[in-house]
Amino acid sequence: MSDHPAGDKPLNFIEHMIEADIAAGRWGVWSGEQAGTRPSRVGKPRVHTRFPPEPNGYLHIGHAKSICLNFGLAQKYDGKFNLRFDDTNPAKEEQEYVDSIKADVKWLGADFEGPHGGGLFYASDLFGSMFAFAEELIRKGKAYVCELSADEVSKRRGTPQIPATSPFRDRPAEESLRLLRQMKEGKHPDGSMTLRARIDLASPNFNLRDPVLYRIVHAEHHNTGGEWCIYPMYDWAHGFEDSAEGITHSICTLEFENHRPLYDWFIRTVNEGRTPDGSGPFGATIHHSQQIEFARLNLTYTVMSKRFLLRLVQEGRVEGWDDPRMPTISGIRRRGFTPESIRNFCEEIGVTRIESVIDVGRLENACREHLNKVTPRRMSVLRPLKVVIENYPEGQVEELDCQNNPEDPGAGSRKVPFCREIFIEREDFMENPPKGFFRLAPGTEVRLRWAYFITCTSVVKDASGNIVEVRATYDPATRGGDAPLGPDGKPTKKVKATLHWVSAPHAVKARVRLFDRLFKAERPGEATGEMLDDLNAQSLEMLEDCRLEPSLGVVSPDEPRFPDGIRRFQFERLGYFCIDPKSSSASGVLTFNRTVTLKDTWAKVAAKA
């Protein structure tokens, strides 16, 4: 069945469901009132998604998959996307997390306040109506106050074969109502009682064994302050949040699949005694959205558990949530990744119900792919080795033209100074090169990018035999880096290698931070059960004596401005780097982060040998 025009991406399973819903007219169409800022939306089938994080930590790349999915659907179907804080547990939630999540979602491009945005919501703003629904459930005989302690509930939970029990199950509704109000008024201590749904104590699905709706928590809430001392559980609250916001497709991860019967039960039960026109004894029917589960993102060499990431932060094993080695959005951003590259990555990996593990290299590739197109090229020497060009006049300085981006002729060029003393990369010189090494070595000739051909004449060593300097001669006829043309119009000579370089006296000094994977193991914790055992002790390398071309010391006018304000570059032959303002200002030293290396065929060959 190829009813898609060539080049069209195949639909994922959620899109298939949406198409089916549209065909069936399941969710109706946008009214003029609902269309909001987009009149074009009026009359189109409703698709309304949301991203519902709990503000108990920073967002990570796994959340990015969900954000891109939900926002992407809203965009594709000209619908709406909400950001909603699922803040029903004051014990774990903080304003700091709320703020970071808002910033991260926006940075990713999922603008919940833009043309496809439905707005910003808080579950806690609905506490009042949720409480009313709870009272309604009691009146319908579908909920009761249970005075079992958490411990006792656990003991009475039963097994797959043996049903759970509660002695309070058949308590009169009036009594439950009175107790619930007392709970709300703070008359009872934490843990002394709960409100439970009256469903099925024998269900093989434990979620239906009279789940808790409300627990008593005397704690300050980041949004509602001290207004409440009872808080709704996730299962009870979530469907009402979706309902109130008019969400059509409530997308969550696979582990909530067993909760779907509960999700549906709550809405259905509230809707008992309600009618579409509001004439029922309990008023008007409330909206019932469709829960859909998909597989969360797993990455090799990466831990996505918020709890564990929090531990890394608290134990000081990383600099913080935004450490560039962290899989958090803020870490990845500080590392230099672009939102485009993350969106492309999420698009490439697809959406299914299969639990898979994506090679983290694919995320890096997505980043290279985008950065290659948009970053200006610069020359930087990370581990400097001095080269003295013996036949270049002392005191002479030339300003040479260097292209900013060979991929993009429109990016123009810049001037880079050249003189008698330059630095090259230490690893670009070998005194006794192996076969296949075609960089600089005694007697060989290489090109200095955009500059001249040079030939190594000798090596200078210190007392202990370390190479401290290389002597060379240059060919003045190769100015600009091109060999002179012969009578046949072809270059008179060719070199196999082109090296990056900087002028020694003009170079800007900087610190560069190189990052490796945070974990040594493809699946951290698999071997010993303790993820910390697989932490990579060498995941951060600081290079303190790097020399950069002078243009990096200032913001040049033709440097592209990224919307997030981050200055990103390709250091030729090395990789993609960005300035880390946080580290720079903290240390007083201009500091770059390496986002990702370039692919390096030679390193692969050399490693094999």
Added chain:
RNA sequence: UGGGGAUUGGUGUAACGGUAGCACGACUGACUCUGACUCAGUUAGUCUAGGUUCGAAUCCUAGAUCCCCAGCCA
């Protein structure tokens, strides 16, 4: 030994009873003022066993393996 899901090349993902395709990786080669990029080619797959059918990744039966569920977390 209860319930709910999943299984297609190394990895990810299509195909919804009718030619198993795409992407990434890997490997070759071409090109190259980045050992990058780009381009061309090669590689390799339907969990197993039965059954239905002219025809099965797809439907049926049985089995295997993996994931989720007994928080007053989400």
